[in-house]
Amino acid sequence: RKEVEQDPGPFNVPEGATVAFNCTYSNSASQSFFWYRQDCRKEPKLLMSVYSSGNEDGRFTAQLNRASQYISLLIRDSKLSDSATYLCVVTRRQAGTALIFGKGTTLSVSS
Amino acid sequence: DVKVTQSSRYLVKRTGEKVFLECVQDMDHENMFWYRQDPGLGLRLIYFSYDVKMKEKGDIPEGYSVSREKKERFSLILESASTNQTSMYLCASSPRQGAFQPQHFGDGTRLSIL
Numbered sequence: 001r002k003e004v005e006q007d008p009g010p011f012n013v014p015e016g017a018t019v020a021f022n023c024t025y026s027n028s029a030s031q032s033f034f035w036y037r038q039d040c041r042k043e044p045k046l047l048m049s050v051y052s053s054g055n056e057d058g059r060f061t062a063q064l065n066r067a068s069q070y071i072s073l074l075i076r077d078s079k080l081s082d083s084a085t086y087l088c089v090v091t092r093r094q095a096g097t098a099l100i101f102g103k104g105t106t107l108s109v110s111s
Numbered sequence: 112d113v114k115v116t117q118s119s120r121y122l123v124k125r126t127g128e129k130v131f132l133e134c135v136q137d138m139d140h141e142n143m144f145w146y147r148q149d150p151g152l153g154l155r156l157i158y159f160s161y162d163v164k165m166k167e168k169g170d171i172p173e174g175y176s177v178s179r180e181k182k183e184r185f186s187l188i189l190e191s192a193s194t195n196q197t198s199m200y201l202c203a204s205s206p207r208q209g210a211f212q213p214q215h216f217g218d219g220t221r222l223s224i225l
Contacts, residue, residue, distance in 0.1 A: 034213050043201055043216040044154070087154075089213075098144075098169070099214055103153035 003027060004102040006088050012108045017078045021105045023071040023088030030100075033064055035073050036087040038104065044087055047073075078109045114138070115217035117202050123223045130189040132220055134202030141207040143185035144214060145169075145177065147198040154201065160185055161207075192224045 006023045013019050033050035050062040050071055061074040071088055088102035118133035136143065144159040156169030158177040166177050174196060178186040189196055199221050203214035
């Protein structure tokens with residue numbers, strides 16, 4: 001099983017749609033979880049951290065299920081500017097900071 | 112804002128050359144990382160460092176070495192460049208380990224080995 005697995009997509013949705021991305025991770029000792037966003041030919045940028053209780057930032061909601069080793073990202077009311085690749089990221093070691101990146105899920109929002 | 116600066120956006124080198132990629136961060140972060148990113152393979156960790164003069168191998172260290180002589184600077188060295196090292200190289204930094212410490216990335220260096 002790969003350390004971090006994501007559906008690569010692409011997800012093609014119209015503006016205003018709600019879209020959900022899923023991610024599974026294999027290391028039960030992972031302690032920190034993030035979603036990064038990467039635009040074409042640019043560096044990854046932190047979108048949001050993922051907390052055990054779930055967290056929301058505007059139109060974005062992240063959920064964590066430790067028992068199932070599953071992370072999700074929900075985007076509501078999609079905008080054209082949300083088009084990007086979304087990377088699921090987990091820590092490799094319990095107390096370390098080495099991050100493992102998923103290969104990313106590509107989202108394309110059209111008008 | 113955290114600023115991670117990579118010395119070159121684009122670089123073209125020849126097979127067999129020794130190549131240096133430089134990265135500097137201005138936030139006094141202890142941790143620094145080098146990744147490469149290739150289509151279909153995602154980001155892969157090459158080397159990382161928790162402190163000055165400390166380094167640890169990542170997933171794909173072969174053909175690379177690193178240097179951390181000063182806290183703010185982390186260099187990636189391709190000892191003898193080969194065509195399979197053509198890639199996008201990304202440097203990142205983060206504060207000393209703790210929960211929820213994301214990494215901040217530089218703009219990346221697109222390296223082509225001819």
